Amino acid sequence: MAARMFAAGRSGGGQFTQERGIEWPSQPVRSRVGRCNSVFRHPPTPRRIPRENMSHTVRFKVALTCTYCGSPNPANAVHLYTSSFGQDPVDAELSLGGIIELELLDFADGFYTLQPPAVDVSAVAAVELWGCSSCDRMQPVRLDFRRVERDFWRLESVSPVALTPEALANVHYLSRKLEEYAPGPNEPPGFLGELRARLEASTPGHRPG
Numbered sequence: 001m002a003a004r005m006f007a008a009g010r011s012g013g014g015q016f017t018q019e020r021g022i023e024w025p026s027q028p029v030r031s032r033v034g035r036c037n038s039v040f041r042h043p044p045t046p047r048r049i050p051r052e053n054m055s056h057t058v059r060f061k062v063a064l065t066c067t068y069c070g071s072p073n074p075a076n077a078v079h080l081y082t083s084s085f086g087q088d089p090v091d092a093e094l095s096l097g098g099i100i101e102l103e104l105l106d107f108a109d110g111f112y113t114l115q116p117p118a119v120d121v122s123a124v125a126a127v128e129l130w131g132c133s134s135c136d137r138m139q140p141v142r143l144d145f146r147r148v149e150r151d152f153w154r155l156e157s158v159s160p161v162a163l164t165p166e167a168l169a170n171v172h173y174l175s176r177k178l179e180e181y182a183p184g185p186n187e188p189p190g191f192l193g194e195l196r197a198r199l200e201a202s203t204p205g206h207r208p209g
Protein backbone atom coordinates (compact mmCIF):
# COMPACT_ATOMS: atom_id res chain seq x y z
CA MET A 1 0.00 0.00 0.00
CA ALA A 2 2.72 2.41 0.94
CA ALA A 3 4.60 1.69 -2.24
CA ARG A 4 1.50 2.24 -4.34
CA MET A 5 0.77 5.57 -2.69
CA PHE A 6 4.33 6.68 -3.23
CA ALA A 7 4.12 5.79 -6.90
CA ALA A 8 0.84 7.67 -7.24
CA GLY A 9 2.36 10.75 -5.63
CA ARG A 10 5.37 10.64 -7.91
CA SER A 11 3.38 10.27 -11.11
CA GLY A 12 0.67 12.68 -10.01
CA GLY A 13 2.94 15.66 -10.59
CA GLY A 14 1.94 17.35 -7.37
CA GLN A 15 -1.77 16.44 -7.42
CA PHE A 16 -2.55 14.95 -4.06
CA THR A 17 -6.02 13.58 -3.51
CA GLN A 18 -7.92 12.53 -0.43
CA GLU A 19 -8.10 8.91 -1.52
CA ARG A 20 -4.37 8.60 -0.80
CA GLY A 21 -5.22 9.04 2.85
CA ILE A 22 -2.26 11.30 3.55
CA GLU A 23 -2.62 14.51 5.51
CA TRP A 24 -0.77 17.03 3.41
CA PRO A 25 0.36 20.29 4.99
CA SER A 26 -1.97 23.15 4.10
CA GLN A 27 1.07 25.33 3.40
CA PRO A 28 3.74 24.05 1.04
CA VAL A 29 7.02 23.28 2.74
CA ARG A 30 9.52 26.02 2.00
CA SER A 31 12.46 24.78 0.06
CA ARG A 32 15.99 26.10 0.30
CA VAL A 33 15.41 27.71 -3.04
CA GLY A 34 12.33 29.53 -1.86
CA ARG A 35 14.06 30.69 1.27
CA CYS A 36 16.99 32.09 -0.63
CA ASN A 37 14.91 33.74 -3.28
CA SER A 38 13.19 35.70 -0.54
CA VAL A 39 16.42 37.59 0.07
CA PHE A 40 17.46 37.71 -3.57
CA ARG A 41 19.11 41.12 -3.98
CA HIS A 42 20.52 41.02 -7.46
CA PRO A 43 18.70 42.72 -10.33
CA PRO A 44 16.19 40.41 -12.04
CA THR A 45 17.85 38.21 -14.64
CA PRO A 46 16.08 36.06 -17.24
CA ARG A 47 16.13 32.45 -16.13
CA ARG A 48 18.42 30.42 -18.40
CA ILE A 49 18.08 26.95 -16.95
CA PRO A 50 14.99 24.99 -15.90
CA ARG A 51 14.07 25.38 -12.24
CA GLU A 52 14.12 21.63 -11.61
CA ASN A 53 17.69 21.42 -12.92
CA MET A 54 19.36 23.83 -10.54
CA SER A 55 23.09 23.37 -10.53
CA HIS A 56 24.38 26.80 -9.91
CA THR A 57 27.90 27.56 -11.01
CA VAL A 58 30.08 30.46 -9.90
CA ARG A 59 32.63 31.49 -12.52
CA PHE A 60 35.65 33.35 -11.18
CA LYS A 61 36.83 36.08 -13.52
CA VAL A 62 40.48 36.40 -12.59
CA ALA A 63 43.50 36.54 -14.89
CA LEU A 64 45.89 33.65 -14.20
CA THR A 65 49.21 32.59 -15.69
CA CYS A 66 49.78 28.89 -16.28
CA THR A 67 52.41 27.37 -13.99
CA TYR A 68 53.35 24.84 -16.67
CA CYS A 69 53.37 26.56 -20.07
CA GLY A 70 53.42 30.19 -18.96
CA SER A 71 50.39 31.15 -21.02
CA PRO A 72 48.36 34.08 -19.76
CA ASN A 73 44.72 33.11 -19.22
CA PRO A 74 42.70 36.35 -19.31
CA ALA A 75 39.93 36.90 -16.77
CA ASN A 76 37.19 36.69 -19.38
CA ALA A 77 38.35 33.27 -20.61
CA VAL A 78 39.88 31.49 -17.62
CA HIS A 79 38.44 28.05 -16.81
CA LEU A 80 37.99 28.62 -13.09
CA TYR A 81 34.58 27.79 -11.65
CA THR A 82 32.81 25.97 -8.84
CA SER A 83 29.63 24.00 -9.51
CA SER A 84 26.68 23.59 -7.14
CA PHE A 85 27.88 26.69 -5.31
CA GLY A 86 25.08 28.92 -4.03
CA GLN A 87 21.33 28.92 -4.59
CA ASP A 88 20.77 31.40 -7.40
CA PRO A 89 18.80 29.94 -10.33
CA VAL A 90 21.37 31.33 -12.76
CA ASP A 91 25.14 31.11 -12.93
CA ALA A 92 27.13 33.92 -11.38
CA GLU A 93 30.39 35.63 -12.24
CA LEU A 94 32.72 36.87 -9.55
CA SER A 95 35.71 39.13 -10.11
CA LEU A 96 38.47 40.02 -7.69
CA GLY A 97 36.96 42.37 -5.10
CA GLY A 98 33.43 41.34 -6.08
CA ILE A 99 30.80 40.40 -3.50
CA ILE A 100 28.61 37.31 -3.58
CA GLU A 101 25.74 36.13 -1.40
CA LEU A 102 26.49 32.70 0.10
CA GLU A 103 25.71 30.83 3.28
CA LEU A 104 28.43 28.73 4.90
CA LEU A 105 26.27 25.76 3.92
CA ASP A 106 26.76 26.73 0.28
CA PHE A 107 30.54 26.44 0.66
CA ALA A 108 30.04 22.93 2.04
CA ASP A 109 27.91 22.09 -1.01
CA GLY A 110 30.34 23.47 -3.58
CA PHE A 111 33.53 22.12 -1.98
CA TYR A 112 34.78 19.30 0.17
CA THR A 113 35.18 20.50 3.74
CA LEU A 114 38.75 20.17 4.98
CA GLN A 115 38.00 21.87 8.29
CA PRO A 116 34.65 23.49 9.07
CA PRO A 117 34.99 27.18 10.00
CA ALA A 118 33.26 28.68 13.04
CA VAL A 119 29.75 29.96 12.32
CA ASP A 120 30.88 33.56 12.87
CA VAL A 121 34.16 33.22 10.96
CA SER A 122 35.35 36.46 9.33
CA ALA A 123 37.13 34.86 6.37
CA VAL A 124 37.25 31.50 4.66
CA ALA A 125 39.78 29.99 2.26
CA ALA A 126 38.95 27.52 -0.50
CA VAL A 127 41.19 25.80 -3.03
CA GLU A 128 39.74 25.31 -6.50
CA LEU A 129 41.28 23.74 -9.60
CA TRP A 130 41.45 25.59 -12.90
CA GLY A 131 42.47 24.43 -16.36
CA CYS A 132 44.88 26.25 -18.66
CA SER A 133 43.27 27.09 -22.00
CA SER A 134 46.57 26.43 -23.83
CA CYS A 135 47.95 23.21 -22.30
CA ASP A 136 44.87 21.95 -20.41
CA ARG A 137 46.86 21.29 -17.23
CA MET A 138 44.76 21.51 -14.08
CA GLN A 139 46.28 23.55 -11.28
CA PRO A 140 45.15 24.69 -7.85
CA VAL A 141 44.46 28.25 -6.75
CA ARG A 142 43.54 29.52 -3.32
CA LEU A 143 40.41 31.68 -3.12
CA ASP A 144 40.21 33.94 -0.06
CA PHE A 145 36.76 35.24 0.87
CA ARG A 146 36.26 38.01 3.43
CA ARG A 147 32.89 38.22 5.16
CA VAL A 148 31.29 41.63 4.69
CA GLU A 149 27.86 40.72 6.11
CA ARG A 150 26.28 37.55 7.48
CA ASP A 151 25.76 35.94 4.06
CA PHE A 152 27.87 38.22 1.84
CA TRP A 153 31.49 37.58 0.98
CA ARG A 154 34.12 39.53 -0.93
CA LEU A 155 36.60 37.64 -3.09
CA GLU A 156 39.79 39.15 -1.67
CA SER A 157 42.51 37.25 -3.43
CA VAL A 158 43.21 34.41 -5.82
CA SER A 159 46.70 32.94 -5.65
CA PRO A 160 48.50 29.83 -6.94
CA VAL A 161 48.96 27.16 -4.31
CA ALA A 162 50.26 23.58 -4.13
CA LEU A 163 48.32 20.63 -2.79
CA THR A 164 50.59 19.89 0.15
CA PRO A 165 49.73 19.34 3.82
CA GLU A 166 51.45 22.64 4.70
CA ALA A 167 49.57 24.72 2.12
CA LEU A 168 46.21 23.23 3.07
CA ALA A 169 46.73 23.58 6.84
CA ASN A 170 44.68 26.79 7.04
CA VAL A 171 42.28 26.10 4.14
CA HIS A 172 38.64 25.32 4.92
CA TYR A 173 37.36 24.02 1.62
CA LEU A 174 38.80 22.00 -1.25
CA SER A 175 37.71 21.48 -4.86
CA ARG A 176 35.37 18.62 -5.69
CA LYS A 177 37.27 18.17 -8.99
CA LEU A 178 40.05 16.21 -7.26
CA GLU A 179 39.49 13.14 -9.43
CA GLU A 180 40.45 15.20 -12.49
CA TYR A 181 43.74 16.26 -10.95
CA ALA A 182 47.22 14.83 -11.37
CA PRO A 183 49.74 16.01 -8.76
CA GLY A 184 52.17 18.76 -9.77
CA PRO A 185 55.99 18.51 -9.51
CA ASN A 186 56.16 19.65 -5.89
CA GLU A 187 53.11 17.81 -4.66
CA PRO A 188 53.36 14.42 -2.94
CA PRO A 189 51.20 12.00 -4.99
CA GLY A 190 50.40 9.95 -1.88
CA PHE A 191 48.90 13.00 -0.21
CA LEU A 192 46.38 13.50 -3.00
CA GLY A 193 45.31 9.87 -2.69
CA GLU A 194 44.85 10.25 1.06
CA LEU A 195 42.86 13.43 0.58
CA ARG A 196 40.53 11.80 -1.95
CA ALA A 197 39.91 8.78 0.23
CA ARG A 198 39.26 10.85 3.33
CA LEU A 199 37.04 13.49 1.72
CA GLU A 200 34.99 11.20 -0.47
CA ALA A 201 34.32 8.94 2.54
CA SER A 202 33.40 11.86 4.80
CA THR A 203 30.72 13.41 2.57
CA PRO A 204 28.79 10.57 0.95
CA GLY A 205 26.02 11.76 -1.31
CA HIS A 206 26.22 15.27 0.06
CA ARG A 207 26.50 16.97 -3.27
CA PRO A 208 23.11 18.17 -4.53
CA GLY A 209 21.77 17.76 -8.00
Ligand SMILES: [Zn+2]
Pocket: 066, 067, 068, 069, 070, 071, 132, 133, 134, 135, 136, 137
Ligand atom coordinates in the same frame (compact mmCIF):
# COMPACT_ATOMS: atom_id res chain seq x y z
ZN1 LIG B 1 49.29 25.99 -19.68
